Amino acid sequence: MFQSIIEHGSFRAAAKALHQTQPALTQSMNELEKMLGTSLLIRGPRGVVLTEAGKLFEPRVKLVLKELERAVNEAKQLSTNSRGTIELGSSSLPFFTMLPSAVQRFHKRFPQVNINLTEGQLSELLPTLREGKLDFVIGATSPETVLTSDFIKEPFFTTPFAVVARRGHPLAQSTSLSQLKEAKWYLPTAKIGYYSELDALLFPEGEQKAQTIIRGDTAATALQMVINADFLTVAAKELLQVPYLNQQLCIIPIAEPLPDATYSFIYSHRLPLTMVAKTMIDKLHRECKNYPWYSKVEQ
Structure with a gap:
């Protein structure tokens, strides 16, 4: 009441x-x-x-x-006709890779369990997780990412990242970050996690007034800005294996390596995972092993 x-x-x-x-x-x-x-x-x-x-x-x-x-x-989930809901938040890469197949396999076992998906970066998903509105989150972290004590971080996989542009972009053949000083960038609005630590690498002299940097947190917007407005972004190399994207995107061959991203499952320390949420995590682990870049991070 x-x-x-x-x-x-x-x-x-x-x-x-x-x-x-x-x-x-x-x-x-x-x-x-x-x-x-x-x-x-x-x-x-x-x-x-x-x-x-x-x-x-x-x-x-x-x-x-x-x-x-x-x-x-x-x-209710202990019955043969399991019901319930999984609330899952994730950054974009799992949506393009293992998540659809994991959901499909999960629904073969639990056809009546609803799954609600939310796309976003850690900085916007963690407050929702803290409030108990999400069961767990999948996000890109780095060794420097420190979470508060009310979260548990379970490492999932690592994957390489790169600077991405549309095919035919004037800067597509650049070989160093210094050649990208005049580029337009679309980057996540990230205060924590992998992306929050890229600014120092991409912009060692700080963001200059002449630079155009737009920030947002959805993959759909990022792709539109890269493909249709000549922006650059930083994304997982695996994204270019998606059939309808590899014909439109390319990796800029800069000499400076970007750090690999570690993706982790993050869930509340106070609210234990439900049985179906644990099952979904297991399905995601199984599906992820089908990718050649998959490398499970030891806990």
Whole structure:
């Protein structure tokens, strides 16, 4: 009830959503606040406002409800007609490689389990994971990537990266980063992970005013900017093995090697993985072994 009031912004809207009367909801909230010995909500002209105690209580309530939902899902998943949902966040490379096949194999075993996929970089996926809205995340990290203690990082695989352009780009035959000073770049908006440490390598003198650098976090936008607007980007070399992309993209043969990226499964330390989430991770491991660049990172 407390969570519903916050989500809907008022007692009236929450009561309607819960199919209860407003006085009954008010009475329940009064009993909760009496039990806690403090007020959680204040009714204002624009709806309810959280008190300081309410602001502390609300994120804990989210985690408790999410864990209860996971418990219910996992109990259901033990039946032969397993149901439930997997919430998976990932950067773009798995979407182009092993993820579709892993999902296909997973659904042969669990046809009634829903899978919700979210594309993004670690900097935007980790807050959602922390809130319990994702079961696990697949992201590119580096040895310097440090995560807070509420996350577990399970290494997945390593893969080489390169500077990528469209075929026929004026700078496509460049052999050093110094020759790319006038290039236009499309790079992820990454505050942590692999991409966050590339700026010092790509722009040793810092970002210059004359340079055009656009940042975003979806593969679709990156490909459009590279293919149709002559931007350069940094991507996994494996991306050029995708049939409809290898005819349009090329690797710029710069002498300076880019560091390999280590992809990891990341999940919450406080919220244990469900049985179906563990199964999905196992399917991804199995599918990844089909790629020649696959090299499992020892934990």
